[in-house]
Each structure stands twice: as structure tokens, then as C-alpha cells.
Amino acid sequence: MPRPGASSTLPRDTKDFTGRTGELRTLLATPTREGHATALPLSVVHGMPGVGKTALIVHAAHRLRTSYPDGLFYVDLRAYSDQPAYEPAEALAFLLHSAGLPDPLPDTLDERVARWREWTAHRRVLVVLDNARDADQIVPLLPGAASCRAIVASRNRLAELDGATPLLLHELSLSEASALFTRVAGRSSSSDAAALRRIMRIFGGHPLTLQLLAARLRHRDTWDLEYVAGRLTRADDPLDEVGERVTAAFQLSFAELRPAARRLFRYAALHPGPDLTVDAAAALCAAPPDEIRRAADELLDRHLIEEPVRDRYQLHDLSRAFGRRLCRVEVPRYARRQAMGGLLSYYLTAADRAERAAHPGRRALALDRESPYAPDFAATDDGAADRATVWLTVERANLLAAARTAAAEFPEFAVLFPLALVHSLKLWGIREVAAELLDVAVTVLRGTDDPAALARSLVARADVLAQTDHAQALSCAAEAYVLFETVRDDHGRADASLQTGRAHLAAGRDGDCLRALEQARELYRGTGDRYGVAESLNVQGASLIFGADYPRAMRCFVAMLDIHRGLRDLHGQAKALNNMGEIYSHEGRTEQALHHYEQSLKLVQSFGGRQEAAILDNNLGDVYRDMDQIDQASAFFRRALSSNRARGDAVGEMNSLIGLGRVHAAAGRTQEAMRHLRAAEALSLRLGNVYERQRALVGRADAHRMAGEYAAALETYDDARRLAEDFTFPLGTARALAGTARTHLRLRDSETARSYAERALMLFHRLGARGEVESLRHLLGRQRPSAPGPTSHGREPMTDGA
Incomplete structure (x- = not known):
């Protein structure tokens, strides 16, 4: 306990003090003296303005009062105040008077320092120095004995203060900030938790701001948290909502x-x-x-x-x-725009250089001027591609923010950012953002006389839209092709033809797709673009998979893999390996499929492709489901679904939903299976994707059959078969026929079952689907199966342009 007559100049503690458990533990801990038995324990609490330094050190000092019975001294040194700062001699006069020393005091600073240290030499006192500027202001005020303690608070780090233990004070955590706000406001937050979180995010756990805003709310009877959050969200400057103290x-x-x-x-x-x-x-x-x-x-x-x-x-x-x-x-406004122009030029120049180093097949942009501050990624350096990839990954949030700022305010940069980031936007799996940026670019370019730039933006837009709006993608690609013809750009015509093929593939028009790809490949060969040739082979192989021409598809992917290995393009290699794995999976060669998927995944993990990782999760889920490892398959599908939804990848989402539906059906969870499969079917109808719709129908029919709902199963298989026949999807036709055969077998109609099974078997034989053939032969009583029964396999080829 403090001794009778002991001085205390501490301000009163606050009843609203909240949190800071770890920081308090540090300040309240008994100072260790090992090797420093004669040194004064000195703590420096530093942090940004208003972060709660004063509240913390005063609260800690009140908690320490019993440890320092000879006096508790608090001095506001006013380094950051509307009053003049305390000079050391003046502050020492205050301390000496507070300690009870009579006038006259010594005149010089050195004499006052000596008197203060003499008085504290054989006492146990706590000195709290708040709002300090620098070491010169602090050192003369420190006690001279190790039995004392000093705690300093400053906005500055005070690195020059010898022997001090620093304690950086951060803003409050979300839970601490919420508790402080509701305590000061005197309101319950249970009914407005979402609004409270919005307020916390806006002010980032800053105690002074939260206290001022909460106090304002306390005295506004008609306000609630939702209203306050709305005011802050709409405010041009959130500081206007908390007065001038901050x-x-x-x-x-x-x-x-x-x-x-x-x-x-x-x-x-x-x-x-x-x-x-x-x-x-x-x-x-x-x-x-x-x-x-x-x-x-x-x-x-x-x-x-x-x-x-x-x-x-x-x-x-x-x-x-x-x-x-x-x-x-x-x-001035012109100076602000000039500064932002310099920043946007920096990010655009660096992004263009990094993308070309990471993806050498990408065409260079014609920049009017390059920023002298942007990093260079020398093409002759073996490590340039890796450094460029790392830079693009680290700067992702800044690049997206810069691109969106350009789209909103700087049209001269808006037309270039989506082209500079064309590969990264796909690797990051953010189709909606890419579409948004490209829409702005196309709109701006239509008002200029630059057909080549407009054509390139239209090609990029077709690439983004191919899976979700193939009609619009075809329109963009066709317009781009005409523009490229106008400017006599064969490479551009090749790009437009490639996107035409991808859009036809998504629409289920295989013949049109293959014709467009053949044209693209010839044009790419004429311009010497090996990357373009490889990508044409990639989309051609995917089309052949849907047509179940596995030998030709495999030749496309092997040739594609050889090209990308020669070019040392990891992204292209990963796509080729994935698509080869898909063929092996369709053929029932599970071990080879798993090997190729895992090799692809290793490459994807090296360059961080989110879309490719989700595709592989779906494909690995299919493989593990076929191996009857249901829990592992479910984990892959769930992870893929989460990623696809977060990135707005509708095609990937459909695959994940179908995969999860089939896993639930296999586990006897019919209701859950139907929920996922119907969601996939609804999404496929909205996007006009016949392949995924057909797969969802087969999956739903399988679930009906497994649940003993045979009439519904037969009707749904018939819908799936007719849809597959209408769009020349023989593998889908075969699976619908096989499912129908299995249903009739459950109904003990073996003659009808054999008829449907024979028709399915002929198609599977022609398609080279070995697993399906063996399963159906077992169904007909010819031999034991060595692979799972007919399934609506959903392996995803990687067809996005690279």
C-alpha cells in the first residue's frame, strides 16, 4: 500500500477501459533484473495518435500503485498538444514540488536532475511520462534507482532512448473494439451485430474515434447502429462524423x-x-x-x-x-491527377513487363511511355519468369485497385490495364472483374480511332465470356476478326478464330468449333507463334473429348505438352497434363489419371493458378469417388465449390455441384444429392451449357434409381439421352442408355435391360471407354467388373486461353 503522505498525481482511471490483456500483462510484470540489478526498469509504449496509449499507461499505473508506495507521478509532457511542450527543467520543478520538496528549487537543469535523483535514490516510485517527444525530453526526468519504475508513452518510437523496453500499441481487435463501443454507447449490439462490424471495419479498431462516435450515439435517442453505419458508409470523409479531435x-x-x-x-x-x-x-x-x-x-x-x-x-x-x-x-486537383497518373503508369509498365516475362507468348503492349520507376524482368535471365510471377502475386491487390481506379477515372489507362493483366486475371480466377474492366475498355475504345486496340480488347472479352455467354463471346470474336482483317493483322485473326472456337465449344457446336480451331492453328503457324498453336491444340483436344474421340484428343494434348515443355511454360504443361488425365479417367485407367492429375497439381501449386487448382480438385474428386473413397472425394468437391463460387466460375461451380450430388447419392443421401444436382441443372440452363445440363440430368436419374424411384429415373434418363443426341454428345448418350438398362434390371425386366445395355455397349466400345465396357459386360453376365458402373464423369478440361 502507498505510505501515508505519499504523492500521487495520476489522473483518474477510466471506467471504459477495455481489452489490452497482453499489453497489460507486459506492463504489470515484475521487472527482471538478471544482469541489470542497478538499471532502472523503463518501458516505452508507442503507437499512432489516438490508439489508446494514455489510457493504457494510466490504467497500468493504477494497477501498480501497491508496488510503489513512495509515490506515483504522472506528467503530460505535451509534445503533441495545443499548449507549449514541457521543457525538462519545468517538468522537474513539477516533480520536485509534487514530491514535497520546498522552494527554492535549484536554478539549473543539471542541479534539478541531481536533486530529483537524490530524492528517488532510496525510494520506490513510479514515474509515468505521457505524450513525450524524444529522449532529450525524457532522460532528465527518469529516477536514478533500480527500485523505481518509469513508463513512457509517445507517438514516436524513441529508438534513441537507451535501456528502454518498447511496447508497440496496435489498434484494438474486433472483439475489443466492439466491446468498447457498446460500453460507451450504452447500447446492446446483439440485434445489430452486422452494423457494428461495419463500423469497426471503417475505423479499424481505433479507440479514440470509436469512443467519440459511441458518445455521440449515446446522446442521439433516434439513432441506432444501422443508421450510424449507413452515415459512415455514405460519408465522403468519415472524419466528419467524429468531430475535430481526431x-x-x-x-x-x-x-x-x-x-x-x-x-x-x-x-x-x-x-x-x-x-x-x-x-x-x-x-x-x-x-x-x-x-x-x-x-x-x-x-x-x-x-x-x-x-x-x-x-x-x-x-x-x-x-x-x-x-x-x-x-x-x-x-490542387491537377497535381493529384498528375501523381495518380505517375502511379498508374508505374503499375501498368511493371505489369506489362512481368506478364511478358512470366508468359512469353503474350503480345507486348504499345505503351506511349514507360515508368522509370517500374522493375525490369530481363528476358535473358533464367530467373526472370519466377521473379515476375512472384511480383504479380504479391502486387495482386494493388494491381486490381489500380485497374479499377483507371476504369473509373483515367480512360487512357483503362484501355490498357485489362490487356496488360490478361493472363493474371485468369490465373487469379476473377472473371467478373475481368469482364468489368474489359467492358470499360471496349466502351472507351469505341470512341477512338484505334481498331487494333479495340480488336484486342474484344478478343480478351470473348475469352472471358466464352463459358458464360457464348453468344456474346461469338459476337465479340467475329467483330474482332473483321477489325484485324482491316488492319491486316494475321496474329490477331488467329486470336479471334481461337476465341470463336472456344465459344462454339461452350455452346456444344463441335463441328463449328473444330473448323475455327483449324483456321486459328494455321494462322498461328504462319506467324510463328508456338504458344498459339499449343492453345489451338488444347481447345481442339477438349472438343474431341466431348465427342469421345479419345485417341485424337490424346494426340492433341501430347503435342501441346511437347510444345510447352520446349517453351518451359509451366501453365501450359499443367493444362496438358490435366487434360491427358481426363482421357485416362474416361478410359477407366484410374492410376494413370491420378498420376497425371497429381503432376498437373504440382505445377499449378508452383504458379498459383486458382482456377486450375479448382479444376483439379473437381477431377481428383471424380477419381476418388470412382475408387469408392467417398469422404476424400467430398473434400475435394467442397473445396472446389468454395473456390469456384468465390471466383464467380459458373462452369466450375456446376462441375462441383454435380460431383457433390453424385457423392451424396452414392452415400444414400438422396435429398442432398437432388439439391446439388438441381442447382447444377438450373445453372446450366441459365448459361446455356448443354454438356453440364446433360451430366446433371444423368446424375439426377442415377440418384432416383439408387433411391428406388424407378419411374422418375427412367423419365430423367430419357430426357438426358434425347439432349445428348440433339447435341451429338455420344458419351452422354451411352451413359443415359446404361442407366436406363440398370433401372430396368432393378424392375426385373431383363430383356429390356439387355436391349439398352447392348446399345450403350456399342457406343462405349466405339468411344474406348474401357471401364464402362467392363461394367456393362458384367451387367449382361459376361464377366466380372474391374471398374465402377456407369457414371456421369465430370472431368474438366482446362480450355481457357493462355
Whole structure:
């Protein structure tokens, strides 16, 4: 307990103190003295303005009062205040008077330091120094005895303060922030949990802001959390909703920065992405990288920016809001646009170079000017492709933010970003974003006199739309072909023909598909584009799979694999291996299929293709289902479904739904099976995808049959057969016939069953589906099966353009 008469100048503790369990544990722990028995225990709590440093150190000091019975001294050094900062001599006068020392006090700083240390030498006191500027302001105020303790709070890191133990104070966690807000607001959050989370996200767990907003809510009887969240979402500047205290807190830190650091802080707030590198900041500020590093260090020392990863800088949401407010007031609009133009040029130049290094087959963009700050990925360097791939992966969020900013505000960049990122957008599996960016590019280009650029954007748009809107994809490809003819670009005509083939494939028109691909392949050969030849073979092979011409399809994929191995293109190799695995699976050669899928997956994991990984998850799910490993198959299908839905890949989603439906049917969960299969069928109808619709119908008929619903099974098999015959899908026809045979066998109508089985067997023989043949022979009593019965296999070929 404090001794009678012991001084205490601590401010009162707050009843709203929330969280900070780990930080409190650190401050309340008994100081270790091993090897430092005579050293003063000194803690420095540092963090951004308003993050709760004062509340923490005052709360900790009240908790420590029994450990320091001779006095508890608190001094606000006012380094960041609207009042003049406390000079050390002045602060020492306050401490000496608080300790009970009478006037007159010594005149000089050194004499006051000596008197203070003499008084604390044989006492146990706690000194709390808040709002400190630097070591020069702090050191004279520290007690001189190891029996004492000092806790310092500062917006600066105070790295120059010898012997201090730093404690970085972050913003509150979501749960802590929510608890603080509801406590101050005096409102229950149970009915408005979603609105509360939105508020927390906007202010990023910043205690001062949350307290001010919660206090405002407490005194507005007609407001609720949903209303507050809506106001914040609609506000041009969220700082307007919390008054001037937060702005004033940041302004005090900003005021002492040097000009280069001020410029960096203002412009960094304009950056649309989550973080930025030195090079990106240099492009934004049009300044040398060395100057940016020095300015960034200054901002880091004052917690106006953060460095979660070395050489990558972030702004807290409130720092960003304050920086943008400064920009609006202090920086002319033309200068802001000039800065953003420099940033967009940096990302566009770097993306173009990285994509060409990672995918050498991609045609180069004609950039009017290249950013001098952008990294270079030398084509002669063996490691260039890997470095480029890593860069594209790391910068993904920034590139997407830059592309969307360009689409909204900078048309001269909007027409180039989707072409610069054409491969990455597919690897990242974000079709909707790609379509959105390309729609803007096409709209802008229709107002210009640049037919070649318009044609390239139309080809890219056809690529994105091929699986989901094949009619529109065909329209884009046809228009692009005419434009390429106008400018006499044979390579462009090849690209347009390739996309025409892909759209015909998605629409189920195999003959038209193969004719377009033959034209594309000849044009690519004429221009010497081996990548184009390989991609034509890829789509041709996929079309042949749907037509069940497995030998020709295999030749296409083997030739494709040879080309991509010669080009050292891992993405192309992964697609070829996957598609070869699909053929082996259709032929009932499970071990070979599994081997090829696993080889493909290793390559996909090396370059991070999300769409390719989901395709392989679906295919591996099919293989493990055929091996009667239902749990493992379900896990692959569920993972694929989650990925496909997150990326907006409707074709992949249909495959996952069909796979899960068939797994549930095999496990006797008929209701769940039907739910998944009907969802797949509805999606296929919306997209006009006859292949997936036919597979969903066969899957649904199988589920009816397994559940003993034979009339429904026969009707659905018949629908599936007629659909397959209408669109020349012989494998689908065979599977519908085989299912019908099995149903009649359950009905003890062996003669009718044999008739349907014989028709199916003839098709399976012609198609080379060995597993299906052996299963049907067993059904007819000719031999024991060595493979599973007829199934609506859903292996996905990888047909996206590369």
C-alpha cells in the first residue's frame, strides 16, 4: 500500500477501459533484473495518435500503485498538444514540488536532475511520462534507482532512448473494439451485430474515434447502429462524423514533419491499394527512391504509416482519411491527377513487363511511355519468369485497385490495364472483374480511332465470356476478326478464330468449333507463334473429348505438352497434363489419371493458378469417388465449390455441384444429392451449357434409381439421352442408355435391360471407354467388373486461353 503522505498525481482511471490483456500483462510484470540489478526498469509504449496509449499507461499505473508506495507521478509532457511542450527543467520543478520538496528549487537543469535523483535514490516510485517527444525530453526526468519504475508513452518510437523496453500499441481487435463501443454507447449490439462490424471495419479498431462516435450515439435517442453505419458508409470523409479531435490529433503529428515526409504522407493517402513499395511511392511522388526511404522512416518513427512487411508501407484507415483530407485542401486537383497518373503508369509498365516475362507468348503492349520507376524482368535471365510471377502475386491487390481506379477515372489507362493483366486475371480466377474492366475498355475504345486496340480488347472479352455467354463471346470474336482483317493483322485473326472456337465449344457446336480451331492453328503457324498453336491444340483436344474421340484428343494434348515443355511454360504443361488425365479417367485407367492429375497439381501449386487448382480438385474428386473413397472425394468437391463460387466460375461451380450430388447419392443421401444436382441443372440452363445440363440430368436419374424411384429415373434418363443426341454428345448418350438398362434390371425386366445395355455397349466400345465396357459386360453376365458402373464423369478440361 502507498505510505501515508505519499504523492500521487495520476489522473483518474477510466471506467471504459477495455481489452489490452497482453499489453497489460507486459506492463504489470515484475521487472527482471538478471544482469541489470542497478538499471532502472523503463518501458516505452508507442503507437499512432489516438490508439489508446494514455489510457493504457494510466490504467497500468493504477494497477501498480501497491508496488510503489513512495509515490506515483504522472506528467503530460505535451509534445503533441495545443499548449507549449514541457521543457525538462519545468517538468522537474513539477516533480520536485509534487514530491514535497520546498522552494527554492535549484536554478539549473543539471542541479534539478541531481536533486530529483537524490530524492528517488532510496525510494520506490513510479514515474509515468505521457505524450513525450524524444529522449532529450525524457532522460532528465527518469529516477536514478533500480527500485523505481518509469513508463513512457509517445507517438514516436524513441529508438534513441537507451535501456528502454518498447511496447508497440496496435489498434484494438474486433472483439475489443466492439466491446468498447457498446460500453460507451450504452447500447446492446446483439440485434445489430452486422452494423457494428461495419463500423469497426471503417475505423479499424481505433479507440479514440470509436469512443467519440459511441458518445455521440449515446446522446442521439433516434439513432441506432444501422443508421450510424449507413452515415459512415455514405460519408465522403468519415472524419466528419467524429468531430475535430481526431483530426487535431493527427495534425499535431503532421505539423512537425519535414517537407518530403509531408508530401509522401499526403500522396500515399491517394494510393488505392492496401500497401505500397518504395518504387510505387517514388512514382506517386515523382521523387528519387532514396528520398522516399528517408521520408518513410520519418513517418514510421511517428506512426503515421506502418511497415508490416519489410519495405512495404501501409496507412491505417484513419491516417488515410486524414491524408486525403489534407490532399483535398492543400494539393490542387491537377497535381493529384498528375501523381495518380505517375502511379498508374508505374503499375501498368511493371505489369506489362512481368506478364511478358512470366508468359512469353503474350503480345507486348504499345505503351506511349514507360515508368522509370517500374522493375525490369530481363528476358535473358533464367530467373526472370519466377521473379515476375512472384511480383504479380504479391502486387495482386494493388494491381486490381489500380485497374479499377483507371476504369473509373483515367480512360487512357483503362484501355490498357485489362490487356496488360490478361493472363493474371485468369490465373487469379476473377472473371467478373475481368469482364468489368474489359467492358470499360471496349466502351472507351469505341470512341477512338484505334481498331487494333479495340480488336484486342474484344478478343480478351470473348475469352472471358466464352463459358458464360457464348453468344456474346461469338459476337465479340467475329467483330474482332473483321477489325484485324482491316488492319491486316494475321496474329490477331488467329486470336479471334481461337476465341470463336472456344465459344462454339461452350455452346456444344463441335463441328463449328473444330473448323475455327483449324483456321486459328494455321494462322498461328504462319506467324510463328508456338504458344498459339499449343492453345489451338488444347481447345481442339477438349472438343474431341466431348465427342469421345479419345485417341485424337490424346494426340492433341501430347503435342501441346511437347510444345510447352520446349517453351518451359509451366501453365501450359499443367493444362496438358490435366487434360491427358481426363482421357485416362474416361478410359477407366484410374492410376494413370491420378498420376497425371497429381503432376498437373504440382505445377499449378508452383504458379498459383486458382482456377486450375479448382479444376483439379473437381477431377481428383471424380477419381476418388470412382475408387469408392467417398469422404476424400467430398473434400475435394467442397473445396472446389468454395473456390469456384468465390471466383464467380459458373462452369466450375456446376462441375462441383454435380460431383457433390453424385457423392451424396452414392452415400444414400438422396435429398442432398437432388439439391446439388438441381442447382447444377438450373445453372446450366441459365448459361446455356448443354454438356453440364446433360451430366446433371444423368446424375439426377442415377440418384432416383439408387433411391428406388424407378419411374422418375427412367423419365430423367430419357430426357438426358434425347439432349445428348440433339447435341451429338455420344458419351452422354451411352451413359443415359446404361442407366436406363440398370433401372430396368432393378424392375426385373431383363430383356429390356439387355436391349439398352447392348446399345450403350456399342457406343462405349466405339468411344474406348474401357471401364464402362467392363461394367456393362458384367451387367449382361459376361464377366466380372474391374471398374465402377456407369457414371456421369465430370472431368474438366482446362480450355481457357493462355
